[in-house]
Structures are given as C-alpha cells and as structure tokens.
Amino acid sequence: MDYSAEVERRFDAPAGAGNVSGEGPGIAAGEAEDKVLNVWVRFEVQADGDTIREARFRVYGCPHTIAAASWIAESLRGAPVSALERLDIDGLKRALNVPKEKLGKLLRIEDAVRACAEQLGAAGTRPRVDG
Amino acid sequence: MDYSAEVERRFDAPAGAGNVSGEGPGIAAGEAEDKVLNVWVRFEVQADGDTIREARFRVYGCPHTIAAASWIAESLRGAPVSALERLDIDGLKRALNVPKEKLGKLLRIEDAVRACAEQLGAAGTRPRVDG
Amino acid sequence: MTTRRRIYLDHAATSPVDPAVSAEMMRHLGADGTFANPSSSHAMGREAARAVERARRVIAARIGADPAGLVFTSGATEANNLAIKGVLAAARPGRRHLVTTRIEHKSVLDAAAAVERYGCDVTYVGCDGSGLVSPDEIERAIRPETSLVSVMHVNNETGMVQPIAAVAEICRAHRVPLHVDAAQSAGKLLLDVRRDGVALCSLTAHKCGGPKGIGALWIRDDVTVVPLLHGGEQQRGLRPGTLPTHQIAGMGKAFELADPAEEGPRLAALRDRLREALERIDGARVNGDPARAAPHILNVAFPGVDGEALRFALREIAVSAGSACMSDNPEASHVLSAMGLTDAAATSSIRFSVGRTTTADEIDAAATRVRDAVERLRRLALGAPAWCSAWRSARLTDDPVFG
Amino acid sequence: MTTRRRIYLDHAATSPVDPAVSAEMMRHLGADGTFANPSSSHAMGREAARAVERARRVIAARIGADPAGLVFTSGATEANNLAIKGVLAAARPGRRHLVTTRIEHKSVLDAAAAVERYGCDVTYVGCDGSGLVSPDEIERAIRPETSLVSVMHVNNETGMVQPIAAVAEICRAHRVPLHVDAAQSAGKLLLDVRRDGVALCSLTAHKCGGPKGIGALWIRDDVTVVPLLHGGEQQRGLRPGTLPTHQIAGMGKAFELADPAEEGPRLAALRDRLREALERIDGARVNGDPARAAPHILNVAFPGVDGEALRFALREIAVSAGSACMSDNPEASHVLSAMGLTDAAATSSIRFSVGRTTTADEIDAAATRVRDAVERLRRLALGAPAWCSAWRSARLTDDPVFG
Ligand SMILES: Cc1ncc(COP(=O)(O)O)c(C=O)c1O
Ligand SMILES: Cc1ncc(COP(=O)(O)O)c(C=O)c1O
DSSP states (O other): OOOOHHHHHHHHSOTTBSOOOSOSTTEEEEEEEETTTTEEEEEEEEEETTEEEEEEEEEESOHHHHHHHHHHHHHHTTSBGGGGGSOOHHHHHHHHTOOGGGHHHHHHHHHHHHHHHHHHHHHHHSOOOOO | OOOOHHHHHHHHSOTTBSOOOSOSTTEEEEEEEETTTTEEEEEEEEEETTEEEEEEEEEESOHHHHHHHHHHHHHHTTSBGGGGGSOOHHHHHHHHTOOGGGHHHHHHHHHHHHHHHHHHHHHHHSOOOOO | OTTSOOEEOBTTTOOOOOHHHHHHHHTTTSTTSSOSOTTOOSHHHHHHHHHHHHHHHHHHHHTTOOGGGEEEESSHHHHHHHHHHHHHHHSOGGGOEEEEETTSOHHHHHHHHHHHHTTOEEEEEOOOTTSOOOHHHHHHHOOTTEEEEEOOSBOTTTOBBOOHHHHHHHHHHHTOOEEEEOTTTTTTSOOOHHHHTOSEEEEESTTTTSOTTOEEEEEOTTOOOOOSSOSSOGGGGTSOSOOOHHHHHHHHHHHHHOOHHHHHHHHHHHHHHHHHHHHTSTTOEESSOGGGBOTTEEEEEOTTSOHHHHHHHTTTEEOBSSOGGGTTOOSOOHHHHHTTOOHHHHHTEEEEEOOTTOOHHHHHHHHHHHHHHHHHHHHHTTTOOGGGTTTSSSOOOOOTTOO | OTTSOOEEOBTTTOOOOOHHHHHHHHTTTSTTSSOSOTTOOSHHHHHHHHHHHHHHHHHHHHTTOOGGGEEEESSHHHHHHHHHHHHHHHSOGGGOEEEEETTSOHHHHHHHHHHHHTTOEEEEEOOOTTSOOOHHHHHHHOOTTEEEEEOOSBOTTTOBBOOHHHHHHHHHHHTOOEEEEOTTTTTTSOOOHHHHTOSEEEEESTTTTSOTTOEEEEEOTTOOOOOSSOSSOGGGGTSOSOOOHHHHHHHHHHHHHOOHHHHHHHHHHHHHHHHHHHHTSTTOEESSOGGGBOTTEEEEEOTTSOHHHHHHHTTTEEOBSSOGGGTTOOSOOHHHHHTTOOHHHHHTEEEEEOOTTOOHHHHHHHHHHHHHHHHHHHHHTTTOOGGGTTTSSSOOOOOTTOO
C-alpha cells in the first residue's frame, strides 16, 4: 500500500479529530459505518448561520480513511453549510492520492457528513423547542 | 572429470614416452587404436633374454590414457617378458584412480603391449633371418 | 515520526546478513576470489566447486542429512514447488494425492493448487485454535493413493511448531514420504531429517543471517522428484542453472553460525519480554500457544484498531501482518482464519519476530510504541460501536491534545 | 605447472564480479543496509523495494524495454524455461508449436524437449557451417499453430551473432512472438527489444560483471506467460519468492557499467589478438565466421590433439569445451556438431572468451601456452595414423627431452 506524504502527515497528526464541544441549535452530528470495509466515522459540526464554524470527527479505519476525515473536517471549517452536501471528493482524492480500492470508504465519510447536513437542515426549518 | 595427482604428474611429464632406439632381435612394437574412443597407442619394447630392458610409448588420447601408458611403460622396464601378457591392470587402476568410463581405453593399451609380446614370441621361436 | 530510531522486528520476513556471511560471500565474487563457474572443469572452476561442496556439507549437517541429497534452489519458494510438483509429477497416475495443511506458506498452498489444476487430488488439513495441526487428522487424510504429505515445521505467522516427529511416524507407517517446509527453523529449532523420518526438506538462507535468493531442497535418496527447470546437467539435472557460489557459500556460513542451541534461548527470552509487555495492552491477545512456539515469532491481536492503521502507525518498526509476501494484501491471514479468528481480529494482528541483531532495548522501545499507537488509534475511534471497540469496557478518556 | 600464473579466458562461462557491483551488493545485505524484504510494507521494506525498482529501470533501459515487463529470475536458465514453458502452456491447445534452433543453450533445448513431452510440437532449425541460423529457414518452420519462436542473440559457444532483426520481422509478419536468449549479449552487443521487435528476452547478470544466480525475463505486455513457480504475489504472481535485493541491485549495477559501445571494441581487439596468435598454430581453425562474431568469444579447433588432454594441459588457463554447464560431458558440442564438425574436430575445440579484466599480456601468455601444449601433445602422438593427425604434413620431429 502506498501512502502519500499528505496521508502520512494527517495520519500522524489528524487535525480536526475529536468532538465539537457544547450543544445547541447550530450543532449536528452524523455517523456511518461499514463492517465489511472495516470503517466507522462520526462527524460533528457547529454552524453559525450559513457558515460552518467547527467540524470534528472520530474514526475507526485505515490510514486513508483517517486522513480523509481530517482533510474534510479542515475543508469544512469556515465553509458555507451547503458544503456539507457537496463535499469536494475530487479535491480530496487529489490531495491525498487515494487509491481506487479505498474509494468505497470515502463514501461512508460522505454519509456521515450528509447526516450532519440533514440534522442541521431539520433543525433550521423547525426551530428547536426544549422539552 | 576428476584426475588423481598421479595422473596429473604423469600427464605433465609422461615418463617412458618416445621410441626405443635401434633395431634387433629383442625389439618389438605393437599398436592399437579405437576411433570411437578416440585413442591410439604404440608400444615399443626391447628385451634382453627374459628381461624387458626398455619400454616406450606414443599415445593419442585423454589424460588417463597418457598417464596409463606411462605407468605401464615404467612398470615393464626390468620386468620379465611374460609381464607383457599379464599387465597389472588392477594395480594401474588403483595407482591412477581411473574412472569406470575410461577403462575401455586401457584395453587398447593392453592390445598394443600384447602385440609386442606376440612379435617377440614369434621372433624367439623362429630365429630372425636376414633377407 | 520518521526521525525516530527504526526497530527491526521482522526477522521472520527476512534477516540482515551477518557480517561473517557477507565477508564469506565477498570471497567468491571478485577477480581475486573464487568467482569461476563451479561447473567448469578448469582449476578455477574446481575451486569454486569445492566451496559449493563445503557449504553443502555444513548445511546438510544442520539437518542431519547426507549432503548428496541437497539440491540448491533460489529459495524455499522454489524448494516447496520442486518438492510438491516434483513428487506428484513423479507419482504413478493412480497415486497422485497430496495431503497438506491450511496453514502452510503460500508457496506450498499455491503449488498444491497448481497440482490440483493438473489433475492431482489434494486434502487440506486444518489446525486447532492454537494453530497446531493434529497428527491424527493427517492420518485420517492419508489414502492408499497418497504420494506425499507436506507439513511445515515452524509456521511463519504464529511460530507454532508442528508435531513433525509424530506426523513422520504416521507417514512411515503408511509408507508415504513426508515433506517439511523448514524455512523458519534454521538456527532456531533443531530438525533432524534422519531422526525425525523426513523425506524432503525445504530450506532458505535469508531467515537466519544468510542472503536472499538461495535455498535448498533436501531429497532422501529413495524419493524420486521430477525437475521443474530443464537445461544443463548441474545438480544431476534436478536443478540446472549456474550455481551461485557466493550465495551457496553465504548460506553455508549462515547455517554454520545459526546454532539453535545457542540462539534459541536468547531469542526466546527476547520474545517473552516482548510478549509480557504487549500483554499489558488492554485487550491484546497472543495468537497461538506460547508453550508450543518457536523462539523467534510472536503474533498478537489488538482488537479495536484497524490493522492497516496500526501497521502504518508502526511503520518505523518493521513488523508484519501475516507474511511479507502478502503484505500488500488486505485480506485476513489464511493462517489466523484457519485458527478461527474473525476477519477483524485477524487483520488487527501483528507478527513480531526477533533475530540475531535484536536487543532488549529495542524490545522495550517497540512495546512502548505499540502501546502508544494502539491507544492513539483507539482514542481516535472513541464512541465507535461495539463491533470495532469490543476490546474494552470503555476506559479511555478523550485526549484534548490531539485534533 | 600449478605454479604458473592463472589466466581466466572463460568470461562466457561466468565473469568476476566488478568491484563496483560487489560494493553495491554489500549495501543491501547488512543490518545497516537495505536488507529488508522488498515485499514488506514497512519503511525498511519500501526502501528495499525502491532499490529493486531502480535496478529494474537500469536493466530495462539497456534493452530498450519498459521496466514493468521485467520479471526477475534466478538466471537465464530459469528465464528460458519460463519463456518457453510459460508461453506454450498459455497457448490454446491447437497452437502449441514451438520453433527454435539446434544451437540454442541447453536450457532452451531441454525446455523445448520438456514441452515436447507434455504434448507440444517443436521444430528445430539448423545452422550453416559458420554457426548462423537462416531467417528463411525460420520462416519455413513457422506454421499457423506456431505460438513461439525462440532464437538466441549470441551463441555461447561460437559467439556467432544471430540475425535477430530479420527473424523478428518474419515473426511479426506471422504474428508469432519471438523469444531471444540474450544471456551472452549484455555489455557486448546492443539489443533493443522495441526496435528489433522482440517479445520476450532472457537476461543474466553473471556474464557481464554481475553476480551469479540472478537474471530476468522481459515479457512484452501483449504476451501471456503461465508461471513456473507458485506462491506469494511477488512480481504479479509470475515469479514468487522473496526478491533478493542485493542480487537485483548487483545486476542493475552490472548492466549500468556494461556499456557495449565502450566495452565491445576493447574486447574485440583482445579477441582478434588471440585469434591471430592461435591461427599461427599448425592446423588451428576458427569455428564460425569472425566477421559475424560477438566481441568476446573465440572458438578454435586444434586437430590432432585430444580435446580433453588439451584442456587438461591448459587447466591453469580457464577455458571451456563447449559450455561450462556440460564441461564434464565428454560428448561433442551440439553446436559444433550442428555446424558440421566431426566429433574429433568438435572435441578438440576450445572456447576462449575475454572480459573486462582481460589484458593483452594475458592473451599473449595464453597463446604461447596453447601452442606449447598442442605441440607437446602432438609430439606425444608422433606416428599416429591419419585419423588423429590429419592436421599436418608431418613436420614435427621427435624431441629427446621428454620421455
Ligand atoms: C514457512 C515459509 N516457507 C517458505 C518461505 C519462502 O521462502 P523464500 O523467500 O526463500 O522463497 C517462507 C518465507 O518467505 C516461509 O516463511
Ligand atoms: C546463451 C546462454 N543462455 C543461457 C545461459 C544460462 O544462464 P544462467 O547461468 O544464468 O542460468 C547461458 C550461460 O550459462 C548462456 O550462455
């Protein structure tokens, strides 16, 4: 297996790993997993209006999956909320030089991020009511 | 092909090579050849009464054949004439460590030596008459 | 990370060549050395041939074999192919049945698959949860038409020492020759082909301080083997090709140096030190039975981490997942699977193997790095569902430093 | 005799390893070098893999080939076996016809005989009195069911350079892949597989300053080859077994150093000097056409002496009868026989081959020793019948010194 320098860097120090602290209307989380591909990923985002303020992840998977989650988390920070639905997978593939056989795992990351978008969207249209 | 030290020594300096000088009643020569085995050998002996005074050879053949001719020539010198008919082939095989596949060539040496014996014998029973 | 000291714990994949071995190799390379073709009849060729014969005697002595039966090959892969294809091809058409095991090296399994394609019949015997083959199962697999049994000595993934003497006794009773792949044994474990009743034995030089690309198949004189390669009359036609004097002499030197009685206990002590340190990692589990292990191999599962990620985290420590010849292969090890491990447990397993150059310091440093890596990856997966974190009862806490 | 200076004129059998090559090999052996298994995924394994890839590129460049097509083997013997058995086994049952020549190396001829036993059909094309194969005869031998043509580049006994480009053109016209055994060409003669239209090419390291026991088969990407060895996934499954990094890197270095443009003319000059000296010996006759010879090989018949005796007389000069792999074989060379030499002429022939270390002084000394030996043996056979002394009109006289 070949790992690009960018995969190596992000694997060794996965920027964006962890959880978003706190709770609130702008915060959403999404998970996805695939037991066959041996991958689980959880994303948490914090939106401020139309802008993503923070994006964090947890991941179980191979070095490419970890690096990809980190790359996506960083790319989301400061991006418009709509970016959650249109991840730049081509940019990701290029940046990390992801081999073909690993592309399936990236789909799970997309799923987790999209789940965040859905949660945010749902929260956005229906103002959160306590109780 | 393995060559014993004795073969090496006799091949490098084949004692007994050459011809018997002179002519006369005690002198005999014999030749034998085998084109398939790639061997030709000529022996010349000089007998003095019942004793072989001199034995010489010429040979075309492999190192074992050359060494064997030399060993036989030397063993004949000083031996009784009857030795021409009973060469010590076992002693030769032992002394030179002749491989099995070479034994056929030794038979040609025996033939050449025996031809000397026959010539001597013929000369002995019928006194040589000039003209 | 890349500036950290590298630690080599992959001696079962290959070992560094001992300085005495490379010095011996050098003697047969240059114009001032014994470089000539050992098959040449001139004086320089004869000298090279003598170097080959010297090595042959040393190697044969290490397995209690007569030197004449040793056929040099390019390694154990070729030796295993020659043994299996060669014996099966030499068998009468009605006797082309092979018994082997599911835990053999790929070169035995793939050779077995090849003879199956050529019309031979193969029975694969499994192993127990410890990775041990049962002599009884071998016996049950033997049929009247069996022409070869092939069981490895030391398994290259788990280090499990297979019961060769017992299998050999069964083979003798059934008059079936036994082939033993002893690629992992040299210098670690005694094997005596005469005492143990082995008919064919595969060897390689590069696992015990010798060079890569040279090995041998020892063939007992009552066993007929059809050659794989043709051309020239080297090695009685059983294996043509110019004999690589330096490689053979290097193998001879390596086998001379590799004394199991000396090396075995030292390696076992290092291996035990590593096992004890790794067993302290939450959930870590040794694959195989430590009481039945060769001294140099330790295979440990680390549930709750992805195997590829763990190996990448440890890339400055040379270790293996399964065997090196499949290290690009993401599939679970066929050996661990045969032992009943789940895919997840199998892929999260790592083989550590110690050798002549390994030190106690290296063992300690490696154990620390493994623990750090496992914990880091598990923290990264905090909150993951049970299927990928079943190793623990949630004891780690989040670490604010990273991320 | 044994105290005389030894002279090595058997570079076609094998060559001393160049100091730069053995230095390169050493870099991949010890614990401080790139000793790891090139198939290992850890950092040390990757380094070894890079060394392998570097060598692969250098070697491929020397024959104008793409590096990806190069499969490392234990030498040209294995490469020839892989080419012939591998292509024939991959051919459809109705297309299993091989065309080769009577002057190939034993490893081609014996591999051809092996595929014949497996049911393939083989046509052996002869050569002319100079040892040259005719492209026209190759063309006549090709049939619709021919799946491979195998013709060597430089004959190892006579040095005759075969008309590869012309044969390749014919093969292209008939859409049959051409395999070329180029074991003797490296560093002496250019071969460009792309320009010349070669589909498979066998190489070996040890004839041009590289180590013994390593070679390669280059396979064009449109050619299918069935592997001979199974096990592991090294080299795309075409040739499993741990890659011997030091051997491959050594081959790479040897091929880098072996520049035909530089080396060829120097070797040809030495060869010509030897030929001129030997031609002065009564009856000596060069086997082959000097105008069509590779620069390093000279084959001379010395009628009127037994070949074995001559070689033994010259045992401190390393020369060959035929090829080294048959040097214990008293049979006449199959190549010289194919050229029409009688058994006597063939067995009295000697192959001299020069190489990087050969000097003009050595050539002169060797020529003197050959002349002395021939004359001594002829004197020993003075009076012999014509069949073993036809070389002359009786000019030698008896020499009283010896005997
Ligand atoms: C048990 C076993 N058999 C065979 C082999 C193959 O040996 P080689 O690399 O010499 O072909 C190996 C190691 O690679 C091994 O561990
Ligand atoms: C023409 C030719 N082909 C093949 C070979 C075999 O090469 P190797 O010794 O590398 O097996 C040789 C030399 O031995 C040769 O001269």
